[in-house]
Amino acid sequence: MNIFNHFKDIVNVTIEELSQAGELPEGLDLGAVSVEPPRDPGHGDISTNAAMVLAKAAAMNPRDIAEKIAGALRDVADVASVDVAGPGFINLRLDDSFWQARVAEILLDGLGYGDSDLGGGEAVNVEYVSANPTGPMHVGHVRGAVFGDALASLLAKAGYDVAREYYINDAGAQIDVLARSVYLRYQQALGIDIGDIPEGFYPGDYLIPVGEALAKEQGDAWLDQPEEVWLKPVRLAATEAMMRMIREDLHMLGIDHEVFFSESDLVASGRIDQAIEMLRAKGLVYEGVLEPPKGQKPDDWEPRPQTLFRSTEFGDDVDRPLRKSDGSHTYFAADIAYHYDKAKRGFLRQIDVLGADHVGYVKRLEAAARAATDGKGQVDVRLCQLVRLYRNGKPVKMSKRAGTMVTLKELVEEVGKDVVRFIMLTRKNEAPLDFDFTKVVEQSRDNPVFYVQYAHARAHSALRKARESFPDMNFSSVGLAEADMSLLTDPAEVALIKAMAGWPRMVETAAEAHEPHRIAFYLYDLAAEFHTLWNKGNDDLSLRFIIESDAERTHARLAMVLALATVIRSGLEVLGVDAVEEMH
RNA sequence: CCGCCCGUAGCUCAGUUGGAUAGAGCAUCGGAUUUCUAAUCCGGAGGUCACAGGUUCAAAUCCUGUCGGGCGGACCA
Numbered sequence: 001m002n003i004f005n006h007f008k009d010i011v012n013v014t015i016e017e018l019s020q021a022g023e024l025p026e027g028l029d030l031g032a033v034s035v036e037p038p039r040d041p042g043h044g045d046i047s048t049n050a051a052m053v054l055a056k057a058a059a060m061n062p063r064d065i066a067e068k069i070a071g072a073l074r075d076v077a078d079v080a081s082v083d084v085a086g087p088g089f090i091n092l093r094l095d096d097s098f099w100q101a102r103v104a105e106i107l108l109d110g111l112g113y114g115d116s117d118l119g120g121g122e123a124v125n126v127e128y129v130s131a132n133p134t135g136p137m138h139v140g141h142v143r144g145a146v147f148g149d150a151l152a153s154l155l156a157k158a159g160y161d162v163a164r165e166y167y168i169n170d171a172g173a174q175i176d177v178l179a180r181s182v183y184l185r186y187q188q189a190l191g192i193d194i195g196d197i198p199e200g201f202y203p204g205d206y207l208i209p210v211g212e213a214l215a216k217e218q219g220d221a222w223l224d225q226p227e228e229v230w231l232k233p234v235r236l237a238a239t240e241a242m243m244r245m246i247r248e249d250l251h252m253l254g255i256d257h258e259v260f261f262s263e264s265d266l267v268a269s270g271r272i273d274q275a276i277e278m279l280r281a282k283g284l285v286y287e288g289v290l291e292p293p294k295g296q297k298p299d300d301w302e303p304r305p306q307t308l309f310r311s312t313e314f315g316d317d318v319d320r321p322l323r324k325s326d327g328s329h330t331y332f333a334a335d336i337a338y339h340y341d342k343a344k345r346g347f348l349r350q351i352d353v354l355g356a357d358h359v360g361y362v363k364r365l366e367a368a369a370r371a372a373t374d375g376k377g378q379v380d381v382r383l384c385q386l387v388r389l390y391r392n393g394k395p396v397k398m399s400k401r402a403g404t405m406v407t408l409k410e411l412v413e414e415v416g417k418d419v420v421r422f423i424m425l426t427r428k429n430e431a432p433l434d435f436d437f438t439k440v441v442e443q444s445r446d447n448p449v450f451y452v453q454y455a456h457a458r459a460h461s462a463l464r465k466a467r468e469s470f471p472d473m474n475f476s477s478v479g480l481a482e483a484d485m486s487l488l489t490d491p492a493e494v495a496l497i498k499a500m501a502g503w504p505r506m507v508e509t510a511a512e513a514h515e516p517h518r519i520a521f522y523l524y525d526l527a528a529e530f531h532t533l534w535n536k537g538n539d540d541l542s543l544r545f546i547i548e549s550d551a552e553r554t555h556a557r558l559a560m561v562l563a564l565a566t567v568i569r570s571g572l573e574v575l576g577v578d579a580v581e582e583m584h
Numbered sequence: 585c586c587g588c589c590c591g592u593a594g595c596u597c598a599g600u601u602g603g604a605u606a607g608a609g610c611a612u613c614g615g616a617u618u619u620c621u622a623a624u625c626c627g628g629a630g631g632u633c634a635c636a637g638g639u640u641c642a643a644a645u646c647c648u649g650u651c652g653g654g655c656g657g658a659c660c661a
Contacts, residue, residue: 383588
């Protein structure tokens with residue numbers, strides 16, 4: 001249960017009742033009323049701005065309105081006290097019993113705690129990674145991959161019907177380059193000395209086995225044959241091999257897309273032409289010549305007649321070419337067809353995760369999505385900034401040309417999937433992120449992955465110890481849910497429960513904002529709350545979770561501890577990080 | 585020249601879609617260890633939210649402009 005939504009309903013009903021009773025004007029617009037946690041917990045548990053946003057329409061002093069609403073709220077179940085503060089905030093404090101009841105709720109919901117019906121089962125398509133199938137995944141791809149995957153999980157938890165999709169750019173000129181590079185390796189596999197890999201080819205060793213496989217399969221059939229003979233089949237084989245490799249790489253990170261959508265399929269099936277015709281029918285396509293870009297003019301610029309899409313009608317800066325001067329379609333035309341296809345498959349909500357170097361592409365994508373769906377659909381393009389790698393605080397030098405890129409595989413093998421995933425989500429996506437190989441495996445408070453994992457492990461450590469001390473006690477979630485939670489009265493205990501009870505709201509706000517990093521920060525804060533409580537037991541033995549002389553209290557506290565572990569695990573699950581029960 | 589993103593404590597960053605006295609971590613200073621629970625915790629100090637206007641009950645948040653940094657800017661993908 002999102003307790004803030006719950007109390008928002010109560011506040012709204014209260015206001016309507018006051019209207020009916022003539023205490024407030026009728027027909028007030030409650031749209032701007034928010035019910036949220038106050039910034040300062042000292043103000044209470046729940047705060048609403050209702051009086052302030054209604055003051056103008058009601059033609060009343062906000063404090064007067066607040067007093068009326070507050071008076072009515074005092075009679076509501078679970079409300080311990082109501083205060084009016086500042087310019088007209090209404091602050092609610094809830095009974096401890098309300099918070100204590102959350103513990104059982106969490107235990108009975110299990111990992112489903114925090115599930116929301118915010119999305120109402122609406123279909124959302126999240127497209128992410130979509131790296132060109134020309135080589136292994138490297139660090140540059142990882143952030144977007146993790147971000148997209150976590151966002152997809154987050155939206156699923158928030159009640160959307162999520163599809164995870166990968167767009168394979170297998171139709172462009174770079175695939176021809178890939179095929180020729182593989183052909184070299186094919187020749188090499190048949191014993192021909194190819195010398196150094198020439199400029200303009202992909203030099204990576206990862207193509208050697210692809211060439212070898214082709215040699216085994218085809219023998220010398222393609223040797224000394226013109227490109228027309230082998231290019232097409234080699235392209236296909238090479239792309240398939242690259243995609244197998246990429247899927248394996250992604251799998252190491254816990255990422256498994258449901259749909260792999262091929263650009264060349266789009267081309268072959270004529271759907272690009274169909275998409276262009278669709279736009280033409282709406283009067284959004286014309287033949288024309290673009291102005292040169294303002295400011296610095298490219299050296300090779302010349303006026304050219306092109307088939308153009310009126311993306312400026314949808315807020316883009318200039319109209320965009322759909323066909324090159326030779327008549328073939330542009331990458332953008334394929335992308336329109338792709339997003340059109342997604343819409344036809346029922347996805348009016350689409351999310352594209354791209355690298356920050358694609359900023360210039362965002363407006364035209366949004367334009368395309370709206371044009372293709374008559375404004376009903378929307379695409380949210382999320383850009384991920386660079387990741388800067390460090391080791392011992394020193395930058396790791398990488399160069400694509402020199403072949404010194406750190407691959408996804410190396411990254412995961414060195415620090416582990418969980419570390420990579422968590423750290424990638426410790427910054428909002430559009431901010432650059434530093435990733436220090438040394439720091440991220442450190443076992444200290446500076447390292448958020450460890451800090452959160454440790455809280456979870458500590459919780460399980462307490463449970464293990466408790467089982468030894470009380471062998472007859474039922475420590476299952478159902479058994480613990482029956483504990484007498486009214487024994488959880490210490491302020492630090494109640495504070496921890498409040499933090500846990502904030503999880504459902506966190507899911508909803510993070511999902512609405514499309515910002516999975518908020519989950520990582522929430523988990524860090526929640527872990528801190530738990531460590532604080534844990535440590536209080538050092539100073540004050542009566543606050544320890546396990547009290548040998550008091551089975552009832554122990555049972556209740558362990559219920560809280562398991563609830564904490566459950567919320568952390570639930571959060572880590574959204575991030576795709578495993579919760580460990582023991583540190584080593 | 586144009587577009588987008590960023591600018592918050594010495595450093596790295598949050599900031600609940602416009603709320604109250606702007607928060608963490610690191611670093612620094614001072615404390616807690618006879619460890620069933622210190623890989624942790626408590627406290628102090630640290631701020632012109634880049635700058636200037638505007639919008640309103642209320643602005644780090646929204647609008648305009650300026651400065652600084654990053655990214656991008658036709659038949660590449």
